[in-house]
Amino acid sequence: MxxxxxxxxxxxxxxxxxxxxxxxxxxxxxxxxxxxxxxxxxxxxxxxxxxxxxxxxxxxxxxxxxxxxxxxxxxxxxxxxxxxxxxxxxxxxxxxxxxxxxxxxxxxxxxxxxxxxxxxxxxxxxxxxxxxxxxxxxxxxxxxxxxxxxxxxxxxxxxxxxxxxxxxxxxxxxxxxxxxxxxxxxxxxxxxxxxxxxxxxxxxxxxxxxxxxxxxxxxxxxxxxxxxxxxxGGKDAAYVRADADVDAAVENLVDGAFFNAGQSCCGIERIYVDTVIYPRFVDAFVALTRQYRLGHPQDASTTLGPLVRASAAEFVRGQISEALAQGARALIDPALFPADAAASAYLAPQVLVDVNHRMRVMHEESFGPVVGIMPVAGDAEALQLMNDSRYGLTASLWTRDEDAAIRLGRALQAGTVFMNRCDYLDPALAWTGVKDxxxxxxxxxxxxxxxxxxxxxxxxx
Structure with a gap:
């Protein structure tokens, strides 16, 4: 012992x-x-x-x-x-x-x-x-x-x-x-x-x-x-409606996905975007992600540090590789992040498209710097996909319509529903979850x- x-x-x-x-x-x-x-x-x-x-x-x-x-x-x-x-x-x-x-x-x-x-x-x-x-x-x-x-x-x-x-x-x-x-x-x-x-x-x-x-x-x-x-755990989802402020949504969701190297129970791990704004959203999301600097965390200029251990990074690499083999596309070239190294805890951020819920990366908790983005035809499809999870910690809605946020929030299976923010605990509100x-x-x-x-x-x- x-x-x-x-x-x-x-x-x-x-x-x-x-x-x-x-x-x-x-x-x-x-x-x-x-x-x-x-x-x-x-x-x-x-x-x-x-x-x-x-x-x-x-x-x-x-x-x-x-x-x-x-x-x-x-x-x-x-x-x-x-x-x-x-x-x-x-x-x-x-x-x-x-x-x-x-x-x-x-x-x-x-x-x-x-x-x-x-x-x-x-x-x-x-x-x-x-x-x-x-x-x-x-x-x-x-x-x-x-x-x-x-x-x-x-x-x-x-x-x-x-x-x-x-x-x-x-x-x-x-x-x-x-x-x-x-x-x-x-x-x-x-x-x-x-x-x-x-x-x-x-x-x-x-x-x-x-x-x-x-x-x-x-x-x-x-x-x-x-x-x-x-x-x-969590596999927290975001839905960006057609009426959302796209720039604000991108800025906050990139941070929600990659802060603390994605190692947050309420971090953003999957995003659903209305088809009307999907191309613009994805382009802006990728452009901002590329601005991260992966490196030694004691360097004040580093904005993305290593995962907690090499095995955690290897787990996320496995999810990404499996998704790519199933038809997903990776929009971030790891070569842009020289500190990324196989068998180490240092892992470049990754944005995946052409994903679906048959892929582990869209239903299994990642707890790392990877996010999948899917286009949706509207509220009904977004709700179905957001609730298609064994987890239910938080969900975020990005819209200018508060009535719509409340209506959608009532149907979401989550302990906390956000509108136009994510990855945050308000101490005045109860922190709780449903399902797993x-x-x-x-x-x-x-x-x-x-x-x-x-x-x-x-x-x-």
Whole structure:
């Protein structure tokens, strides 16, 4: 059994750092500390908890340079883009703190003479957050901040690709003065993680990751009657209607497809364009894609870095090769991107046309810098193709007609419907999915609901 793990940097394939896995005694101590801290933490006035958490957010914002460097070195995101994650982290965290009083307030039914009746949200206990590598701070903070604000203790198990994220988050909570045991992290192997999910000391699991990972988490938690929040994969679609602002759609959809090398659960992976504007859209999309600069992510001029590992790039290369063999056409010459190299994590962006839904690249999650574009005759065909997916995280509509967007949005099988934007999480809105994109809710006032339990008070005068 391995007792440690290496983080392989996608920058050059070298060992970036090595960390020890927590052993059974460390796990037991962590659970004991979390349990011991519950009463004191939950007993603090909400305003006191929020003040401490606000200080932790301040510490993270002040540590922006360290966070950006850790993101770039661990996952290969260009250093020019990595600081944006701190901006998003702050936006989400501060919003969730700002709405905590409203979200956690007592719920009172219609008055009834002679009775005092209300429902109160109470913390669940200890929340286990299982966070992924692709947005290592954003995805973690979505659950950590509301879980702590609600009075839970939190244990974070981060991806083995991004252990520095867990350590930096822990430093911020220590700097803010959180009591011992309120926030902790563990570095764990796969089997040990599943064992922790099954442990009676865990009261809720917030998981972000693959569909296969979600199934494993559900299986481990089966029979325990605890909540499991699952944010899983996506094959997010965009529909560009004939009345769209083509230039704006191109600019935003290119970014939605290729930011973070396409490694976003809500990134754009397939686009459907009205036949009336299809040629113009494709030409402009290709022209803008060619402006990307693939290179070493610590170079400030790089706009497209490597994928997280060489095997991830090889997976996307396989999808592209298979699509080409089935009749698709590639519109980007990899020779324009000299850093692209077989068997490496560096992969040129690719735009495919003449694609169809028999091709893996149009129905299987890519999680890389490739997008397929198809012409459609109108709304009906676009809806049919957008819904023809096992996933349902987000969908974006590009149109000047808000009524049409709402009408189409009602028919879309997705957790979030965008009009004239994509690849974004608004902390005031619930983040959720349907089908294989998972279940549960993060962010918004509703995000607090799954991190608390209701207790009803029925008092007769």
């Amino acid at each position: 391995k007792t440690s793990f290496d983080v392989i940097s996608p920058l050059d394939g070298s060992v970036l750092l090595t960390r020890d896995y927590a052993d059974a005694a460390q796990v037991a101590d962590t659970l004991a500390l979390a349990r011991a801290a519950r009463g004191t933490w939950a007993g603090l006035p909400l305003s006191d908890r929020l003040a401490l958490l606000g200080r932790a957010v301040d510490a993270l914002v002040a540590d922006k340079a360290r966070i950006a460097d850790a993101i770039t070195r661990q996952i290969g995101r260009p250093i020019a883009h990595s600081p944006f994650e701190v901006r998003g982290l702050e936006e989400r965290a501060r919003h969730m703190l700002a709405i905590a009083h409203e979200a956690l307030a007592d719920i009172r039914p219609e008055p009834k003479p002679g009775f005092c009746r209300f429902m109160r949200r109470e913390p669940l206990g200890t929340v286990l957050v299982l966070a992924p590598w692709n947005y290592p701070f954003l995805t973690a903070i979505n659950s950590i901040i509301p879980a702590l604000a609600a009075g839970n203790t939190v244990i974070l198990k981060h991806s083995s690709q991004t252990p520095l994220a867990a350590e930096i988050l822990a430093d911020a909570f220590v700097a803010a003065g959180l009591p011992e045991g309120v926030f902790q992290y563990l570095h764990l192997a796969h089997d040990a993680t599943l064992a922790l999910v099954a442990d009676s000391a865990i009261d809720f699991v917030a998981f972000t990751g693959s569909v296969a990972g979600g199934r494993a988490i559900e299986h481990a938690a089966a029979g325990r009657f605890i909540g499991v929040g699952l944010e899983l 994109s998972g279940r549960g809710i993060a962010l918004s006032t509703l995000g607090y609901a799954q991190l608390t339990r209701i207790k009803s008070f029925h008092l007769k005068g």
